Amino acid sequence: MFTCQLCQQETCYIYKYCDTCQNVKRIMNCYGAKEVLAILNRVCLRNTQQQDYKINKELKETFKKSLDKTKENDVDKTDASYETPITRNKKKTNSI
Numbered sequence: 001m002f003t004c005q006l007c008q009q010e011t012c013y014i015y016k017y018c019d020t021c022q023n024v025k026r027i028m029n030c031y032g033a034k035e036v037l038a039i040l041n042r043v044c045l046r047n048t049q050q051q052d053y054k055i056n057k058e059l060k061e062t063f064k065k066s067l068d069k070t071k072e073n074d075v076d077k078t079d080a081s082y083e084t085p086i087t088r089n090k091k092k093t094n095s096i
Contacts, residue, residue, distance in 0.1 A: 004010040006025070010018030017025055028036050046054065 002011050002013060004012050004018040004021050005016045006021035007018060010020070012018055015022065024036075031039075
């Protein structure tokens, strides 16, 4: 009785829709219900091929991050051959 008619989760005492659903309703009034539904289907819903692609992409990024971390840990900074990189604040001076 006092719940939002669209999301059916928020409590509403004065209007039919909660604040969030009122914004959605305004967007639907501007662009039309069919256009908004097409956008939601295209952006929010994924078929199995798109889901597999997204999963593989996330796994690759996670693997790449873990690989980069292991490479950073492999560099031994106490080794005599390790040279500290030159930054903007520290300039290498040549002694003549």
